[in-house]
Amino acid sequence: MTAAAAAATGSSSPSPSPSSPPDPSAAVTSLMHPRLHALLCLYLPHHHRPLVRLLHSSSPPPPQPPSSYAELWISKALAAAALLRPERLPVFRSLEPPPSPLAAAAAVRLAPCASSALAVFAALHSPPLCITPSAQSYQQIIVVMCRSGRQGDALQLFDQMTTHYGYSPDTRFLSFLVNSCTCANLLDAAATLLSKASEFGCRVExxxxxxxxxxxxxxxxxxxxxxxxxxxxxxxxxSPDVWSFNVVIKGVCRVGYVQKALELVERMNEFGCSPDTVTHNILVDGLCRINEVSRGHEVLKRLQRDGVCMPNVVTFTSVISGYCKAGRMEDAMSVYSDMVASGTMPNVVTYNVLINGYGKVGDMGSAVEVYRQMVLRHCPPDVVTFSSLIDGYCRCGQLDDALRIWNEMNQHHIRPNVYTFSIIIHTLCKQNRSKEAIGLLNELNMRPDIAPQAFIYNPVIDVLCKCGNVDEANFIRKGMVEKGCRPDKYTYTILIIGYCMKSRIADAIMCFQEMVEAGCYPDNITVNCFISCLLKAGMPNEVDNVMRLASGGASSIKEVPSPTGSLMIHEQYMSIVLA
Incomplete structure (x- = not known):
């Protein structure tokens, strides 16, 4: 450090002893432009400790030629001045040679954060310095913006880089920017960049x-x-590959455009692609989803016959699932037998599809037989397996067998999920076994891994209201709220009708108001049912308020409606009472 600089910064350093090793930072300082070093130390305040550390770092520089040492100092000085004393930037114009675009790019890289980097970039490439930004400088600041989640700023800078200065990105940089936009959910921007790849001479993968x-x-x-x-x-x-076509074919099949999918398959040969097993699986599944399971089965047979792309367990299971959804269990089992004969082993999804299909048609004997084959073939059942068996027994009215399967789940160390609880609680309520249903509901509430849903509570609330236990039903509703489960319009409707059945109209009105205030607006069925109950209870004056509450026009039910309005509503809904 020069004497003038040392005096300006208020620092002093002892002279190194002859035996002391050379100070690397001193070597770098000696290579720095003397006038620049003195000016920086004079103009930059002493209290900016991060700046002092930046300028006088004692860490050894990487091995590079002496000219690079000077460039490194200049970049450090540019970054520090741009951030802390931008009014002193004109002093850099007196340097010979002036700061290069390479030094400016390095200064951007030295900024501690994205906002600082953008400030340094703007300061160095605008008056008074007006250093012409290089492609490297632009790419550097764009990378910083992207990594800081500021893809919008990155895209604006990219537009300046390509449009104003005419710099074209290379393939690697464009791929980085596209991936950054994609990950940030800026899909339209990513699509625009990819569409321009050929204009930039890039060949993105x-x-x-x-x-x-x-x-x-x-x-x-x-x-x-x-x-x-x-x-x-x-x-x-x-140039699209097989994956490209599979992605698009799967998309069109998902929305039912199977004919479009078949057209895309025909075009694959134009690009040197051939449909693989995944392609055929997507087609078969798409055909089965639109109830064209017979056509899906034909595709399966053609694959077996041609032997080019052999069907796998997914192909067979898709056709089996299609037949099961159509209730054609004999055809489903025929495909299953063909699958086993071909040497393709069924998986847990295959068995679950068959068990669920037999349960839907009420053939629990066959469903249990499939379950036994599953166990014999050493395919471990999962929660879907047991839920399908429980659902099948419940559909057949065999609740005790369903409860037996429920208990059998514990032996396999499989815990029921939210849908398993829903199936059996709903069936218990249908058979007026409310105590057992409440017991299972309490067990569900003890499960921290299950988020309670209103459709599980509603059957319990309904059966309690039908039995006249409205207060207990309302207690269940409060419990579901405490568990973070928001009542839906069915919950409130059940309670409102339950209160009306007990002639507790005031409670019904309070429940209706609470429903509206909770932001759960009733549908026409709820409103009509409630108005019918009010009219049957001889309370036409409350109908007008209910109508206003339902439409969000009143904040209180205590307003007294006009006699004319009540009479009109009374006449309007008299047919409901007489129905």
């Missing part, structure tokens, strides 16, 4: 295109994904 289309389809934007795909392949923006 198909993976980026496939990932974007998959995300668009996952967000329900199937038409947008298909339109982009067709535009890209027509414009030869990229």
């Amino acid at each position: 198909a993976y980026a295109y496939n990932k974007l289309m998959s995300l668009l389809i996952g967000r329900g934007r199937v038409n947008d994904a298909v339109a982009l795909f067709e535009r890209w392949i027509q414009g030869k923006v990229y």
Whole structure:
């Protein structure tokens, strides 16, 4: 450090002894422009400790030529001045040579955060310095913005870089920016960048295109994904692979456009692609979803006959599931037998589909037989297996058998899920076994891994109201609220009708008001049922208030309606009472 600089910063350093090793920072300082060093130490305040540490770091510099040492100092000085004393930036114009774009890019990289980096970038590339930004400087600041979650700023800078200065990104950088936008859910921006790849002379890998289309389809934007795909392949923006076609085919099948999927399969040969097993699985599943299970079965048979792409367990299970949903259990078992004969082993999904199918048609004997085969083939059952058996028994009215399966789950160390609870609680309530239903509901409430849902509580509240236990039903409702489960319109409707059945109209009105105030607006069925009860109870004056509450026009039920309005409503709903 020069004497003038030492005096300006108020620091003094002892002279090194002859035996002391050379100070690397002193070597770097000696390579720094003397005038620049003195000016910086004079102009920059002493209390800026981070700046002092930045300028006088004692860590040894990486091995590089002496000219790079000076460039490193200049970049440090540029970053410090731009952040702390921007009014002193004009002093850099007196340097010979002036700061280079490379030093400016390095200064951006030295900024401690994204906001600082943007401030340094703006200060160095605008008056008074007006250092022409390089492509490297732009890429550096764009990377910083992206990694800080500021993709909007990154895109604006990218537009400046390509439009104003005419810099074209390379493939690696463009892929990075596309991936950053995709991860930030800026799908339209990512699509625009990919569409311009050929203009920049970039050949982005198909993976980026496939990932974007998959995300668009996952967000329900199937038409947008298909339109982009067709535009890209027509414009030869990229060369699609099998995965590309599978992504789009799966998307169109999901929304029922199976004919479009078949057209896309036909086009695969144009791009040197051949449909694989995944492609056929998607087609078979799509056909079965639109109740074209016979056509799906034909695709399966063709695969077996051609032997090019052999069907797997997913292919067979999709056809079996299609037949089960159509109630054609004989055809489903025929495909299952063909599957086993071909050497393809069924998995737990295959067995669950068959058990559920037999349960839906009420053939529990066959469902149990499938379950036995499952165990014999060493395929461990899961919660779906037992839930399907329980549901089948409940549909057949065999509640005791359903409870036996419920207990058998514990032997397999499988815990029921929310739907298992729902099935058996609903069936218990249908058979007026409310105490057992409440017991299971209490067991459910003790499970921290299950978020209670209103459709589980509603059958219990309903059966209690029908038995006249409205207060106990309301207690259940309060319990579900304490568990963080919000009552829905069915919960309130059940309670309102329950209060009316007990001639507790005031409680019914209070419950209706609470329903509206909770933001759970009733539908026409709820309103009509309640008005019918009010009219039958000889309380036409309350009907007008109920109508206003239902439409959000009143905050209190205590307002007295006009006699004319009540008479009109009374006449309007008299047919409900007489029905």
